[in-house]
Amino acid sequence: MAETLGFIGLGNMGEPVAENLRRAGYDLRVYNRTRSKAAALTEKGAVPVTNPAEAAPAGGVVFTMLADDRALEEVCLAEPSFVERLGKGGIHVSLSTISPATARRLAKHHEKYGVSYVASPVFGRPEAAAAAKLWVCLAGPALAKKNVEPMLKAIGQGTFDFGEDPGAANVVKLCGNYMVASTVATLAEMLVLAEKNGVSKTAMAEMIGKFSPLHHGYASIMAEGRFEPAGFRLVLGLKDINLILETAAASVTPLPLASVLHDRWLASVAKGRENLDWSAVILDVAEEAGIKSKAVPSSSD
Amino acid sequence: MAETLGFIGLGNMGEPVAENLRRAGYDLRVYNRTRSKAAALTEKGAVPVTNPAEAAPAGGVVFTMLADDRALEEVCLAEPSFVERLGKGGIHVSLSTISPATARRLAKHHEKYGVSYVASPVFGRPEAAAAAKLWVCLAGPALAKKNVEPMLKAIGQGTFDFGEDPGAANVVKLCGNYMVASTVATLAEMLVLAEKNGVSKTAMAEMIGKFSPLHHGYASIMAEGRFEPAGFRLVLGLKDINLILETAAASVTPLPLASVLHDRWLASVAKGRENLDWSAVILDVAEEAGIKSKAVPSSSD
Amino acid sequence: MAETLGFIGLGNMGEPVAENLRRAGYDLRVYNRTRSKAAALTEKGAVPVTNPAEAAPAGGVVFTMLADDRALEEVCLAEPSFVERLGKGGIHVSLSTISPATARRLAKHHEKYGVSYVASPVFGRPEAAAAAKLWVCLAGPALAKKNVEPMLKAIGQGTFDFGEDPGAANVVKLCGNYMVASTVATLAEMLVLAEKNGVSKTAMAEMIGKFSPLHHGYASIMAEGRFEPAGFRLVLGLKDINLILETAAASVTPLPLASVLHDRWLASVAKGRENLDWSAVILDVAEEAGIKSKAVPSSSD
């Protein structure tokens, strides 16, 4: 008989991940605050439950994929919580991008119930999730990590193990997002400098493609001004930069580049661009260089 | 009979480029301030000359590869200069990384003698130059660019044409170096944040390799602390950042990230690290986070 | 008969403020977590109480002067709290430097009990408090402000009224601290630049005195290296800068200068200088310029 897993959080990322677990042969008990999002999985055989605690198989495994620290904490600390229901021997595979501090706090809380917290934030967009091509940053108790190995194999193309401290995986995940945010901001400055010097942004984006695929994608979006629909919403980028700065402050580590990114993203939100793709920070760089932005349509389809 | 080219500047980059032109069948007249550096090429048939002007075939082509704006200007404005000797129909292929302002000024100066200035700054380290794997950023008069096409084919794997304005190619080249400098500085912050949070820098560098080859190389150097011998000297990085900021100021373009890089590199020079690899800026990031740097040996072999 | 006031928080600032209220003829009921600090006031007739709630005269006035947002919230939300005891018609005069968000939240909370929250953060060091020379930033319900006017007259040399929104007074107070922090950081850069150019820091500090008394005091401390005992501890400066940045983020206002201050203060704490005077940030500026700091004695007397 197939093993039953709980899965909480069926958003853009959670839904395809859950579907890949189902395809790999697991039985699922799924929970989402907005129930309608569970429909597709339910049709394929997943069992919908009406509160997070019911998703938990005693002594088994629950996956969570939620929006932010607060959403995850609320689910974990609810009364009764899925953690309590998991109980001794249970494992919580936490896929969300959250702060290392929250991860550490939750891990301690789980221990009281005999539950292992396995930090497993992932790299990859929804398409990568659908294709089971995520990369997983892993940290937590060795045995628990070993037990969920086959499940993680079903959802991604590989894992990176950062040891026992659950915070470690989240530090790494945040650093990864920081790397991309800095790439975006640097490209924005480069392309505006090019424009002010009469150099074609498109030609420059093309050249960049020879040197760095990571840079190429964002340079193309900026050169073409394709900020809608958003691949990654600007305001979510600000959330991640805030997590980086909080983590840096907590470990007393000055990050001046991250501070500049923070101010750039904040200005972009102040100007009403929170729902554009985060590469739209180039509009702010351009305005500070005296280039008037063309109006961006306020919605897309 | 083979065409004769002049080549001025036989340093780490110039020498292998000249050698590739020779292999491609061109006769060379070579000049270097330190004459001994011409020895290898001379043995293979290149003709050494005793001043830059003598390198110039009337109405032909001269390549230059010099250290900075000033060195190039001195060679171009000497009395008599190679530009004057080239005369009507001559072409100057300028490979150095210099400011767009200097390129534009020289192009104007050359016109008085009927000489075309072809801006051709290159991407690639000495090994890439030796393997004829450079990428060339190209700008200048269309006909001249067409004429030197076979020569550029002999030294690189491709060209990017940015039009007629000679400054354009240099803007692009500087943007490229800025992109790498920003990558280095961002990695430095990421790896120090990791270290302060108990995460292995080596494990993180490995993970980064999955996402961006450009980042991976520098992350590895930093994780291992291999700052000597320098792949690219820190003080040369400062020179490039200064060129970026000058170009930005001249075109009235604020680049706050570049300003932060400037201050980081300047601090590293102030601390005596000018001859280390430029990834050694991580030591300064670490010190600002309260991590004492181990002494770095002052020389290497 | 004299009016009885409650006073909670008898630290370096609270004690002299309470003493001035006593001298002005008010009877006091005083509370401090560390009871011994109430001794001096008790000898002069103040009545010590054993928990904050007991300090509150029903329908009367309570002053608080506590370390930070959290300390104030704990006191206000305790069960039973002094706010509940004050009850209908009561007034809470809140002297602490806290975030506007906390002030607004508390004001709402107080309303439920019929208590007016009068935000009254003060400018001035302990000596100014002792001399009744504080300046008070005032905000809150008009009637309540009018009622406490004679009390505020007894502790300061003047008030600035910023209207009804309790957050306003705290925004202004934080801006004032930000102004001084920026003054300190700018002086640090100026004096290090002077030193690197062979200019006497003492002569420069003297000259500055002709232009700005505010700058003069800090310049003198830096020129002489008098970082102990601390007039204002560096780590408290970091706390205030964090409050500024939180307030700026909450109102979506990028403050790039404040971000630079944050990183400078954080680096100073990372280097173990949290208990020095906050003008000791100059040591970090100097180190980044390649000047080795002399060891600072780790304690003082």
Next chain:
Amino acid sequence: MAETLGFIGLGNMGEPVAENLRRAGYDLRVYNRTRSKAAALTEKGAVPVTNPAEAAPAGGVVFTMLADDRALEEVCLAEPSFVERLGKGGIHVSLSTISPATARRLAKHHEKYGVSYVASPVFGRPEAAAAAKLWVCLAGPALAKKNVEPMLKAIGQGTFDFGEDPGAANVVKLCGNYMVASTVATLAEMLVLAEKNGVSKTAMAEMIGKFSPLHHGYASIMAEGRFEPAGFRLVLGLKDINLILETAAASVTPLPLASVLHDRWLASVAKGRENLDWSAVILDVAEEAGIKSKAVPSSSD
């Protein structure tokens, strides 16, 4: 018989300074590129000359007050120059705000002719110059400084002596301007933060007046939006910030706050505000916080 002095440069600052020397009893030979500006002084008895060299009394004293480094260098290095005419025993009192590097270079150049270069940059606006209330930063050969003491007394309210190195006086003068620029930028951030939080900028400016007269003046200008006519043009502020950063780079001193000021001023120039008062940088701070600026009239009278 009265001593004859040369005076070169009769702009907004030079003219009133020269007039005060005349009133103090000196005979003047005056030169200005635009001759008409010498008219007022000529009517009162000053002798106009047609080139700078003619202004120089052999073995005597020449004052210069010019716009920038380049203007001063051109005058000093002209053929024949006033320096050559001054000759052995001559003194050049250089009042302009220039870089220390230029001052040092000129001092060396002057020595060849036996002329002492006395660096004497001044603090004070045109009104202070007219009222003989300037402050003079002094550096140069001791004997020369002693000889010009009575002249400097006639134009200012005091001198600060920074020793023999002519660069020292200019470092100090630049630091002074940096102090004010940073004050302006900090106030801009404070007032925008206040505005975004519903606090009256006027009330805040008033409060600031209690703490720092230097801050008060600029806060008032910003609160009222009085950017025209300019007290000090924004683009001249950028010139001074550039001099600070050049001096910092030359002495390998990172100044992150000055870098932020640079970017703020550059953005303001990019947006077309070069001729507004430099306190108009607040408009850029406001725009980055999402506040639309009201159009500022493009000229004034």
